[in-house]
Amino acid sequence: MPRKTMIEAINDAMDVSMKRDERVVVFGEDVGYFGGVFRCTAGLQAKYGRSRCFDTPVSESGIVGTAIGMAAYGLRPCVEIQFADYMYPAYDQLTQEAARLRYRSNGDFTCPIVVRMPTGGGIFGGQTHSQSPEALFTHVSGLKTVVPSNPADAKGLLVAAIEDPDPVIFLEPKRLYNGPFDGHHEKPVIPWSKHELGEVAPDHYTVPLGKAAVRREGSALTILAYGTMVYVALAAAEETGIDAEVIDLRTLLPLDLEAIVESVKKTGRCVVIHEATMTSGFGAELVALVQEHCFYHLEAPIARVAGWDTPYPHAQEWDYFPGPARVGRALAETMEA
């Protein structure tokens, strides 16, 4: 099977979808002629023409607002926000409009849009190119939120998102675009061409929204992670020698609660990790659910490891990033508790 980077996989998902369905249109800042600052839409304008893939003004509210109008018309827009850090001008349209069209009109109008945005740190992007705003979406009823962690999933999940009848926020951990990254920034990145999850089937396929994947089976403890943090979890497990089960959530909402509960009931211990700031992060929701559903199986408090509750600093990026050492410490503490 051909191996692709995550960028190529994402590009492929849009390509496949545009080919199969004339209603799929792709637009955003610099996505047309140039193909996107991360190249995710490269070649699509040349292939499908300027009215199906085009550059927009620098206006996130306009991008999402017009996408909603197009979806109400009957198209299936898949739009790009250049960095998740720049979705805020569109937050009103996303949360008050896209999320509620179907509900408030009782199905008279629907909103099948996908809003792609690169997230996460690790590229020295500072406080405005590093954010992980997933919890700002999971709190909003009516949205679905997806975070792929590898090329194979990225393609299948993006195709599923485009085909989904409801609005989907598709968060792309940019630190994973070129290879799995475990937080050891001092080491060179292994490219996806060397990783089996870099295998991306050329044809149409989907990975269903709402299903988690077990990336490492283990019996001592369950780590709940998504995106970049999946690899940090794996590294921390290897480095501490703790037999952790690593669950890659893939979709945060709808959440695969069943898979989570099953694992924690088995291991009796749980560590929740993410890159976003800790307070009111999605990890809090995971902790709340795990303690609710697995209370009598828990042998230790559920630990959270997350970004500190500050903006993402530029120079101190690696003091901020919750890397394998910090996660490893939490694993050890949870085992000892």
Add this chain to the structure above:
Amino acid sequence: MPRKTMIEAINDAMDVSMKRDERVVVFGEDVGYFGGVFRCTAGLQAKYGRSRCFDTPVSESGIVGTAIGMAAYGLRPCVEIQFADYMYPAYDQLTQEAARLRYRSNGDFTCPIVVRMPTGGGIFGGQTHSQSPEALFTHVSGLKTVVPSNPADAKGLLVAAIEDPDPVIFLEPKRLYNGPFDGHHEKPVIPWSKHELGEVAPDHYTVPLGKAAVRREGSALTILAYGTMVYVALAAAEETGIDAEVIDLRTLLPLDLEAIVESVKKTGRCVVIHEATMTSGFGAELVALVQEHCFYHLEAPIARVAGWDTPYPHAQEWDYFPGPARVGRALAETMEA
């Protein structure tokens, strides 16, 4: 001591602050001549003139954006967003700008603004006049978030917020404006004039940010609540006969974790309640903290009672609102667990 409604108390806080400090300015949609759709700013324009209290265009991003500029200049703007449901166009300015001015400029510029907004349901306002977006603020580092539950606190907390050197989100539970409301919508509201927390000292005073208040002492279980839900908690305790300790958080960030932990360690049981949607609500953070800090004292899973994970419906408002019956059920279940 004179008794005031919460509206009068809030008005009083601004009045006192404007009198003491020339730098305090008040503006927002309909707040000038008319005095605000809830009358919170009534009389201020007449008293302090049009350049210290004025009407603005219908532009929340403009209101907050100009307030930030004014704060950078050296003023202390206290602005109104007409309903919390309409803060979304200002979300970029609030979260990316106000919250980070001090940090990103290393104190060269600061942002002492207060953004007041009525929150919560119970007035048949439907999905766009009922929202409780506090979790969308508590996840953002650099902001403080306050939710008063009575006139005495409302004045003292608002004065403290205006005097605070950093940006404060001040959420006013509109269902409490005229009297404590416990969720029994079929019964007439008792006015603040009949409630001791309606006693508002006429002079300047503050209630410090970050300190919770125990509204009911109890030994069986701890209820964590804020805003309207404080009264629902009290009603549920009375109606179930469960000897619950009711903690009114008052400030969500900074949070009075000490008071919470002390109480839960004493009772061994905890129920967290709020009106906002459940998933990724602030309740999740409370649960995560309580289980982290009180794990070995907990005798039952921490329960959450919250708004359903849907928009706030118009007609089914009382099926949506987490009233004393639903809270009471959670208390009973937590006692039996």
Add this chain to the structure above:
Amino acid sequence: MASDPKSKAASPAPLRLHVPEPEVRPGDMPDFSKVEIPKAGSVERPPIDADPESIRKLAFSIIRVLNRKGEAVGPWAGSLTDEELVQGLRHMMTLRAFDARMQMAQRQGKTSFYMQHLGEEAVSCAFRKALEPGDMNFPTYRQAGLLIANGYPMVDMMNQIYSNELDPLHGRQLPVLYSSKEHGFFTVSGNLATQFVQAVGWAMASAISGDTRIAAGWIGDGSTAESDFHSALVFASTYKAPVVLNVVNNQWAISTFQGIARGGAGTFAARGLGFGIPALRVDGNDYLAVHAVGKWAIERARSNLGPTLVEYVTYRTGAHSTSDDPSAYRPKAESDAWPLGDPVIRLKNHLTVRGAWSEERHNQAEAEILDEVISAQKEAEKHGTLHTGGRPSARDIFEGLYEEMPPHLRRQRQQAGV
């Protein structure tokens, strides 16, 4: 402070904040003498493909057709037949009667909230008749005339207002936030201005699809200050979207007079000019003028000539909503002083001058319409009002949020026991 070689020449006077205020407030005598009203028939009618720059002055005038004598004059007089005009009059009268009944129903506690159109009926009623089936409006809460004039059943509107068991929106929406795709009426949002850019998106989608349908966005004077007004103009201008951008300037945004939103620009139409979008200002209380200008803009859009911005100059005679009391911020008699008159009376006079209408026919129509409204109301009330009788189910809280209900909502619905 930075040291700078140059120092200030002469120390300038202190700055002062300019805060616009209406000329009159409660207690004052209303005065519209400063509002310039061009004579009916005096404004030119350019071809639809005119260069926007060449028709700039249309953004600063007011296109009017009906003169004081009730005659239709000038190049915008249009070609509506007697029959069509009588129908238009009936639509406006229906909307007014509907409003009066629903306003009263709210006072009677049959619903929580209502918003009326008093004085602005011509805008939405006449514009709807200029559209084709399949075109899509993105309205605010104050364009129910689009539904009435398109034959949407009043009883369905009332069912929505009452949130009763037949409410098409299952109780989920605030009264008057209707939705009807079939009738070209996009689901109304409680969040101002969001629909304006969505209208542009819908229009772009139509163009992308090689369709012939066009969109119309609607917004109030006050709401033009919102960000999405800008997004709409930017995208409409760039992609030459087939959309008509309607600004209903009814002089007020709740208690805030239009001068606060409009600022230093003479008109709201002027905003369009900054984007190279042709902008027209029209007498919003003149059914014929609204229809003619609407037709012009719609034809432009359908001919792929791009967007048009239209400002309807009208006056919000009633309160903002049932939660509002305008006597606190404007003189009570201000609406009587409003110089563009009443749209219903003006069209009635015109039809009478044409010989197609009379006092008796008017009275008779009024009675008939009231009957229709009352019988719709009776029918609706059979199915419940907000607090009594049939109501939507508590299940409806959970349903219809996603096409397929996700597991967490299923659990919550179960917990709710519904």
Add this chain to the structure above:
Amino acid sequence: MASDPKSKAASPAPLRLHVPEPEVRPGDMPDFSKVEIPKAGSVERPPIDADPESIRKLAFSIIRVLNRKGEAVGPWAGSLTDEELVQGLRHMMTLRAFDARMQMAQRQGKTSFYMQHLGEEAVSCAFRKALEPGDMNFPTYRQAGLLIANGYPMVDMMNQIYSNELDPLHGRQLPVLYSSKEHGFFTVSGNLATQFVQAVGWAMASAISGDTRIAAGWIGDGSTAESDFHSALVFASTYKAPVVLNVVNNQWAISTFQGIARGGAGTFAARGLGFGIPALRVDGNDYLAVHAVGKWAIERARSNLGPTLVEYVTYRTGAHSTSDDPSAYRPKAESDAWPLGDPVIRLKNHLTVRGAWSEERHNQAEAEILDEVISAQKEAEKHGTLHTGGRPSARDIFEGLYEEMPPHLRRQRQQAGV
């Protein structure tokens, strides 16, 4: 579909989406022949209290002072002395040399990111000299000339770029997002356009306080599409805020040509007209013209006459940033074809024509400036670069977010062990 009595007259042609495209792409011959360049000295200079409507055409022209021969001509020629002009030239040369060194430093891995001003130096350098001490700029990432021309130490800029132990922002910000209240330079945001409305707020605050200081907002052509551009214009127009609203039109927003943001309007200056805000377009590569127009707008603001919108027509000769490669989306030779020339060369020629400058003096200045930049760089590098040497502390992650560190951050700092 709703039934409508009228049916479509003739079935219209299918709609098509209009997507603006630049005239040339890589491989094509650059061609600016369609860009109309008025002769230097040909545009009138109205009094600062002119009625905005009467000076409309200034939004569609280009105010220019320096002609091809290097002479300063026309009513905007201004009165800068030889000395001031030499200083201005040195500022631009310094900025250019600074950029070149920092661009190289980034390539050498001494920092993560850099953004240069190549071709746009006149805009920020000249404008700064038109301001008074105490006035406040709300810049984008491409106005470092405001600092250089105000004497902000280069070494502090470099410390920031290197995120080293002396970085005034303690490593928290991306390179080039400087802050200096003392130098009238508001902390630069990574989120586009937010500063534009903040500038208006600062100006309003000055007016509220009866101060005499004014603000200047800055924004790029592409970013005018953002919502906060609109908020800024609305509030500035309504409250007649003492602010100069500067739009730097350097033809590109990363890979997107200005036609996408500008849409159907002829110019960005035209946007101001929709708000009744006087709007001027100026040759951004002409130091004298920028200074004169800046002065005019600043005087207007300081005289309490309200806001002015100024569009600077210039060209982004370099890449958007060190992360960008323009050869992927525009012809390499496009910058050479740019008809407004190079700001440094034009001012150099003018000074030479004036007899105040020569080739030798220029070469000498260039060498001196390079020395200054290099010695600043050496000084800065003593205190570390991004990956080597002195660096800000990990404690700085937690400090300075709030004036007083809240308990949860204290706990986290402890956990971090710093």
